[in-house]
Amino acid sequence: MDSWQEVRIFAAGFFLIMTIAVDFDGTIVRHRYPEIGEELPFATQTLKMLIEDRHKLILWSVREGQLLDEAVEWCRQRGVEFYAVNRDFPEEDITKNIHFSRKLKVDLWIDDRNVGGLPDWGTIYRMIKERKTYEDIMHEELHPDRVYVKPKKKWWQF
């Protein structure tokens, strides 16, 4: 590991920088594939805030070729510039990597196929910014006057 890599890892930990994969159809826009549906409320605004918070966003989509270019351009016109598209980093060349794994090496996925569905973008931002689970946020909204103490997780029950 070179020293720049160490600096980057330290900075990522200090500023809580994450690499986040973001799906397009059904997540940023309504699912109208191969058309581009209307934007989900606050999607691009939230993505811009995440970029400002220094997270690295990777567009992770089944789109290819022209359809993928259209999605990237649609986001770009709204001020969302992805760090990489359908790959781990911009220079990645999968044909030259014998250890290539199709799975992205990211900290988080934002995808409408998530179990439980996709939270609204305001909630997504709070979960990332405040490092909260969906459960934490739902509890705060149901009981804003009460401090939520998470039940301790146990592997056994007495």
Ligand SMILES: [Mg+2]
């Ligand atoms: Mg989707």
